[in-house]
Amino acid sequence: MMTKLTKLLNRRWGWILLLVLFIWIKTVIAYYWDFNMGAMDLLQHFLLIINPWASTLLLLSLSLYFKKPSFTYWSAAVIYLLETILLYSNILYYREFNDFISFNTIMSVGKVSKGLGSSAVAMAQGHDWVYFIDIVIIIILLLSKKIKIDQHSYSHLQAFTVTSIAILGIIFNLFLAELSRPQLLVRTFDRTYIVKYLGLNSFLTYDGLKTAQNNSLRSGAQGTSMDPVLQFVNQHYAAPNPQYQGVAKGKNVIIIHLESFQQFLIDSKVKDQEVTPFLNSLYHDNNTLSFANFFHEVGQGKTSDAETMLETSLFGLPEGSFFTSLGTNNTFQAAPAILDQQQGYTSAVFHGNIGSFWSRDTVYKNMGYHYFFDQKYYQQTADSNTYWGSKDKLLFSESVKYLEQLQQPFYAKFLTVTNHNPYELADDDTEGFEKPDTNNTMVNNYFATAHYLDEAVHEFFDYLKASGLYDNSIIILYGDHFGLNEGDETALAPLLNRDPETWTTFDHLQLQRVPFMIHIPGLKGGLQKQYGGEIDVLPTLMHLLGVNTKDYIFMGTDLLSPQHDQNVVFRNRNFITPKYTVINGNNDQLKIYQNSNGEFLTNPDPLLQKRLQKIAQEKVQELELSDNINKTNLLRFYTPQDFIPVNPKNYNYQNQYHQLLKIRNNLGEHSTSLFSRNGNKSTTNLYKTDAPELQNNDSPLYEIPQLSSNTNNTRNKKP
Secondary structure, eight states: OHHHHHHHHTSHHHHHHHHHHHHHHHHHHHHHHTOOOOOOSHHHHHHHHHHHHHHHHHHHHGGGGOSSHHHHHHHHHHHHHHHHHHHHHHHHHHHHHSSOOOHHHHHTGGGSOTTHHHHHHHHOOGGGGGGTHHHHHHHHHHHTTSSOOOOSOOOHHHHHHHHHHHHHHHHHHHHHHHHHSTTHHHHOOOHHHHHHHHOHHHHHHHHHHHHHHHHHHHHTOOGGGGHHHHHHHHHHOOOOOTTTTTTTTTOEEEEEEETTOOGGGTTOEETTEESSHHHHHHHTOTTEEEEEEEEOOOOTTTHHHHHHHHHHSOOOOSSSOHIIIIITTOOOOOHHHHHHHHHOOEEEEEESSOTTGGGHHHHHHHHTOSEEEOGGGSOOOTTTEETTEEOHHHHHHHHHHHHTTSOSSEEEEEEOOSSSTTOOOOGGGSTTOOOOOOSOHHHHHHHHHHHHHHHHHHHHHHHHHHHTOGGGEEEEEEEOSOSSOGGGHHHHGGGGTOOGGGOOHHHHHHTTBOOEEEEOTTOOOEEEEEEEEGGGHHHHHHHHTTOOOTTSOOSSOOTTSTTOOOOEEOTTSOEEOSSEEEEEOSTTOEEEEETTTOOBOSSOOHHHHHHHHHHHHHHHHHHHHHHHHHHTTGGGGOOOTTOOOOOGGGOOOSSHHHHHHHHHHHHGGGOOSHHHHTTSOOOGGGOOOOOGGGSSTTOGGGSOOOOOSOOTTOOOOOO
């Protein structure tokens, strides 16, 4: 056995296989020991285990193309050392930032090299010797002559055979990854996803190609490229409605993101049970502006697209997610920064998923968010999470200890996740609610998780009222995108009193309505019939808060303005007007449905066709201008009056709870936090929940998490 092993080590390809084996083993160790990869099933674990070998073999196979034996050994050793350095650098980087090293990070090392050495030492841990013991083993094998340089000649064909095997391995890996996570490289949910499915080498290659593509687009942009944008925005500006302008000025803004929540859930019943009784009551409350014809406008970026529109009034991209592909480096004129600079708002996001998902931990800094409380700020137990993060009742209840420390006025966004595909919850979370009995499990579960979300929001509202925050807040609730796919709609149809056999594309488009509610205590609200979409949220909110938006680059218009544009465009260029639903067909062929009865117009009036063609052209222009802004980062060339571009280096999302306490203590009697105004007493005891995980007040979920004591580089500037 030892003789065979020695013979193998003394062959050139044996040397390559040894190096591949060592890189493979320690990468898998890092996946499970240092990286939070979140593998959820056998296929994902299998992909984690196999993904390092093929790309490593591909790189090391390059050394086989050298004719001179010593060159093969030395070049392979250099590649091996670079792979080791890349792996360990990612380990240190992940410990600090919960993310992986990108191409831009590598390119900027020279700019931030000062202090990197001491920082790396601080991040090192005792078990790190595991990642270098293989180098010691290799040195011993070389010194003991167990490895000798193979003097046999190798043809390029033999080298190409090894390279081909590696390429086939990568293709097989990608095929399995697509089975587990379709459109992985198109939608690019998260850097962790790409590493989990394809490995560090593939991620860095992909990131480098995307960076080169983006840089090529941006290098051709110049200041004059903003001219058509400014012309469009000025022509489409909708002045605020005097009845509502500034009615919420100075109030806290609380945004509740209703994950995958569609409008048909409002007022719906299953087996004589209201699915969302509390949201129904809000929808019909006199203090709520409820929009009956409000549509999501997301593309492949889904939730991140909704956030892009909500925060910037710009659309997501036609392919992929703007957050992950461009948002990490773009200039923003986003709600958190605008409200901070105009009216002194503190801003925060509360989300029970990992911070790197959709690259939020980077994009939020570019937007000017002061705080981002992600998964690491919430207790994690076996039953506290769904696949997508903390359950909604736990998210709201645990967030209170952070919310009460924010200096007021604040702009706070809560991203719920429980009502997310595949809509699975334990029986004790949905106790008392009977699911529908369709033949589609996804549809049945969807109603149950929506009911759970409704209960979570109800509990949070009760807390807001008990703590006193309710009276001084504007509360916005919106559905970010569709929940059920088009293939699920035939099972859904009977629950909507519709015949599946007569279900049409028109019905599908009408189902893209999502709730949008603006709740302000004391406001005379009511049901709003005007048409609008997510692109219109930001200008509407800004005018309610009394912010002048004339100079900002918003693609949407104020929903409450008499001049509001009621033609709603979808990312695929279909659009809806108050009277017609239009499928933007090839060339000039529009497919037109009449909203009043769903009738397809086989021979539409030529004047109607011409009018809708004009709207189609305007909407395509709107999408293309937004895409141009995002793809070429045009906002770097334009700064509104009294606005200062955001410097992301001013924000740090580590040890944020301690930052809040320090700010509160420094302000003393001038602190405006809820905690301070409550006589320096916590309000967490006012939160009442029936979440099974929190029935015992001694539950560890009530405890303040013990975060890292490393408070270096704490730059969040509020107050």
